[in-house]
Amino acid sequence: MISTRQGTMSTPKIRLAGLRKSFGSKVVLDGVDLEIRPGHSMVILGGSGSGKSVTLKCILGLIPPDEGLIEIDGRDVATLSRREREEVNDRIGMLFQNGALFDSLPVWENVCFKLLAQGRISRRAARDKAAEVLAQVGLAASVGDLSPSELSGGMQKRVGLARAIAAEPDIIFFDEPTTGLDPIMGAVIDGLIVDVVKRLGATAVSITHDMASARRIGDDAAMIHKGRIIWRGEARSLGDTGNAMVDQFARGEREGPIQMELRK
Numbered sequence: 001m002i003s004t005r006q007g008t009m010s011t012p013k014i015r016l017a018g019l020r021k022s023f024g025s026k027v028v029l030d031g032v033d034l035e036i037r038p039g040h041s042m043v044i045l046g047g048s049g050s051g052k053s054v055t056l057k058c059i060l061g062l063i064p065p066d067e068g069l070i071e072i073d074g075r076d077v078a079t080l081s082r083r084e085r086e087e088v089n090d091r092i093g094m095l096f097q098n099g100a101l102f103d104s105l106p107v108w109e110n111v112c113f114k115l116l117a118q119g120r121i122s123r124r125a126a127r128d129k130a131a132e133v134l135a136q137v138g139l140a141a142s143v144g145d146l147s148p149s150e151l152s153g154g155m156q157k158r159v160g161l162a163r164a165i166a167a168e169p170d171i172i173f174f175d176e177p178t179t180g181l182d183p184i185m186g187a188v189i190d191g192l193i194v195d196v197v198k199r200l201g202a203t204a205v206s207i208t209h210d211m212a213s214a215r216r217i218g219d220d221a222a223m224i225h226k227g228r229i230i231w232r233g234e235a236r237s238l239g240d241t242g243n244a245m246v247d248q249f250a251r252g253e254r255e256g257p258i259q260m261e262l263r264k
Contacts, residue, residue, distance in 0.1 A: 011074045013038040013171065013203040014059060019068035020227075021054055028054045029065065030227030036220075041197065041204040043218035043235050045249060047258070051227045052207045056173060059205075060092065061085060072171070090118075093169035093202075095193075097176040099156040101148040101163075107134075108144030111162045120167075133162045136199070137192050154185040158192065165196050172197060174206040178213045190216040211238055211250050223249065225258070 012035040019032035029051045036042045046052045057063045059070060061077065070077045072088055080088065101110050108130035115121040121129060131141035137158040148156060157177065164172055177193060178186035190213050197204045208214050214221055218235030223246045231243045239250040248256030 011038075012036055012071070013040075013073065014205070015069070015071040015074075016055070016059070017069040017071075019055065019058060019070065020066045021051075021058060021063070022066055028227055029058070029068075032068070032224065032227065032229055034222055034229050034232070036203060036205060038203055039201055040219040041206065041217055041235075043206045043208060043214040043221040044224060045208070045214065045221060045238075045246075046224040047249070050224045052224055053175070055224065056175065056205070056207060060094075060173070061089065090167070091170050093164035093167065093172040095157075095160050095164045095172070095174045095177055097179055099148070099160040101156060101159060103148050105147075106144065107146050107148065107151070107159050110148065110159060111144070111166050113163060114167050129166065130162070133166045134159070136165070136196060137162045138188075153180050154188070157181065157185075157189050161189070161192060161196065165200060168200055169202060170200065171203050171205070172200075174204065174208075174217075176208055176210075177206060177217075178208065178210045183212075186210065186213060187216070193217050211252075214238055 014036040016032050016034045019029050021029040032051065032055055044052050044055065054063065058065045077085060077088065102113065105113070108127050109116065111130040111133055112121060112126035115129065116123065116126055127144065130144045134141060134143055139155065139158055143155070148159070151159065174193065177189055181189060194217055206217060215235050215238055220232065221235040221238055222229050222232040225245060231241060231246045233241055239247055241247055244257050248258055
């Protein structure tokens with residue numbers, strides 16, 4: 001479980017208030033309220049179509065919310081200039097669900113893609129930087145010369161993690177980090193996530209359906225259902241929260257209030 005900056009800091013790293021988003025007549029977010037503590041790991045849970053990914057995309061600025069407030073370090077991102085928003089995004093790393101590696105580039109270029117694209121590092125220095133970051137996720141420097149197609153699923157996840165941390169962000173998003181992995185490799189990736197986030201002192205936000213993973217990487221957890229946060233608490237309490245919907249979801253039970261609602 002990640003917990004890197006325990007303290008008395010009162011300003012949330014990320015705060016969402018009254019977040020709403022619809023696509024035509026389809027209401028996806030219906031007033032999301034959530035605070036994420038600095039230096040902690042938040043896991044967001046929810047069924048398919050519950051609004052997890054849309055919440056993430058709103059925070060990242062990929063899609064605009066219809067209503068509501070998004071603050072990062074106490075700043076309303078809607079009021080930021082384009083340059084200021086880019087500066088905020090520069091401090092964010094992202095591990096995509098399926099890796100999203102560039103097939104036409106060798107691993108070392110994938111890892112340092114952001115640094116190279118922004119001219120923050122030379123190509124020669126990027127090779128050394130990639131080797132350094134790959135080592136942090138348990139991969140040899142020689143992996144840098146391979147193409148993504150030569151990597152196993154677990155190795156692709158590690159390279160994706162290396163890319164997410166190469167620019168040393170202070171916020172990292174993880175989209176289903178263990179999807180497609182066997183239980184042992186999933187545990188390995190979770191351990192690497194805990195290690196690198198702690199090393200950076202970063203704030204982590206993860207979306208996952210994997211309850212074992214959620215307990216391993218999360219300090220806090222929140223569940224979104226029908227576009228609203230219905231519960232928030234400690235990740236270690238998942239499965240025994242006292243909230244019938246959350247416990248049903250965490251335990252993977254067929255019977256319960258969520259199923260009853262689906263039958264209407």
